[in-house]
Amino acid sequence: MPGNQLVVLGCDGSYPGPGGAASGYLVRSASTLVWVDAGPGTFANLQRQCDPRQLDAVVLSHEHPDHWTDIESFAVWARQVGRQQPTPVYAPRGLRERSYFGKDPVLAWHVVESPSEAQIGDLRCSFVATDHGPPTNAVCFEALGPTTGSLGYSADTGPDWAIEQLGTGIGLMLCEATYTRVDEGRYRHLSGRQAGSMAATAAVSRLLLTHRWPSVSASEVLAEAAAAFGGPVVQAAIDATYEW
Numbered sequence: 755m756p757g758n759q760l761v762v763l764g765c766d767g768s769y770p771g772p773g774g775a776a777s778g779y780l781v782r783s784a785s786t787l788v789w790v791d792a793g794p795g796t797f798a799n800l801q802r803q804c805d806p807r808q809l810d811a812v813v814l815s816h817e818h819p820d821h822w823t824d825i826e827s828f829a830v831w832a833r834q835v836g837r838q839q840p841t842p843v844y845a846p847r848g849l850r851e852r853s854y855f856g857k858d859p860v861l862a863w864h865v866v867e868s869p870s871e872a873q874i875g876d877l878r879c880s881f882v883a884t885d886h887g888p889p890t891n892a893v894c895f896e897a898l899g900p901t902t903g904s905l906g907y908s909a910d911t912g913p914d915w916a917i918e919q920l921g922t923g924i925g926l927m928l929c930e931a932t933y934t935r936v937d938e939g940r941y942r943h944l945s946g947r948q949a950g951s952m953a954a955t956a957a958v959s960r961l962l963l964t965h966r967w968p969s970v971s972a973s974e975v976l977a978e979a980a981a982a983f984g985g986p987v988v989q990a991a992i993d994a995t996y997e998w
């Protein structure tokens with residue numbers, strides 16, 4: 755039996771770069787498939803990875819457009835191509851009102867308070883608020899079996915948040931690293947150095963960097979994250995699959 759997987763649908767920070775896509779991921783366990791964040795470009799890439807009918811739910815971290823607007827394309831697909839059941843969408847308060855499909859029966863919206871827990875199929879989802887401005891939820895997925903494991907996702911956050919709020923010893927941590935230390939303190943995002951340091955403090959096993967601005971050097975972000983973390987670090991890439 756294959757293990758739990760994370761598939762990257764898009765990993766560009768704040769806007770999609772040339773040929774890229776903004777934030778979006780597929781989280782797959784033994785019997786559950788969840789689309790986590792639906793940034794621009796990710797629904798196109800999702801359809802190369804799975805039949806959207808297989809989705810058990812969509813989880814949206816916050817209302818910034820680079821994290822959710824492709825839910826609109828998905829809703830159009832659901833209307834036109836058809837899906838028998840409404841798709842559950844877990845999102846912070848206020849996001850539903852921004853969607854053209856906030857009252858459409860193709861989507862079943864659930865407000866995610868913070869902290870809170872939800873169970874989607876065989877995944878236990880624990881949500882905590884980050885340091886980012888609009889209500890933003892980081893999430894930890896725990897697979898309840900038969901394959902076990904834990905996957906954390908920071909969503910977007912500044913440094914006044916900590917991975918430990920999701921738990922310590924997370925197997926695979928998908929953490930934003932938007933820029934290098936040169937920009938620390940200017941925005942509510944993390945540098946590679948800050949992401950690496952935060953992951954080390956939380957005793958993460960493996961660190962996966964995402965949400966880098968297309969204008970920022972991938973190798974510089976990776977180098978400072980690796981130096982601060984002291985363990986395995988990789989940069990997320992579209993279509994890449996990671997076991998967790």
Ligand SMILES: [Zn+2]
Pocket residue numbers: 767768777818820821910965
């Ligand atoms: Zn973002």
